[in-house]
Amino acid sequence: MLVLTRRLNEAIQIGEDIEIKIVGVEGxxxxxxxxxxxxxxxxxKEVYLEIQQENKQALNNPDDLLNLLNARKE
Structure with missing residues (x-):
């Protein structure tokens, strides 16, 4: 893991497209x-992990999804 020190209004650049800037420090x-x-x-991170868990659950229950889609067609 890379650990960097930044101050208010300083930034970190990741590749050409991503910038992370310190915009506030409160306590x-x-x-x-x-x-x-x-x-x-x-x-x-906690939201990302929740999305990953929901995606895994969806993959484990493909029959439920197919049944739901078929019920909507009727």
Whole structure:
């Protein structure tokens, strides 16, 4: 893991398309601004993990999805 020190209004560049900027510091919280292309999803880690879990569950239940789609057609 790369660990960098940044101050307020300083940034980190990832590749050519992603910039992470320190936009605020309040107590023990740091506010980040993230500039990235629209085709790149940016999520908090806990949200990302929840999406991954839901995707795994959906893959494990393909029959439920097919039944739901078939019920809508009728």
């Amino acid at each position: 023990d919280q740091i506010k980040l601004g993230i500039s990235a292309p629209k085709e790149i999803d940016v999520h908090r």
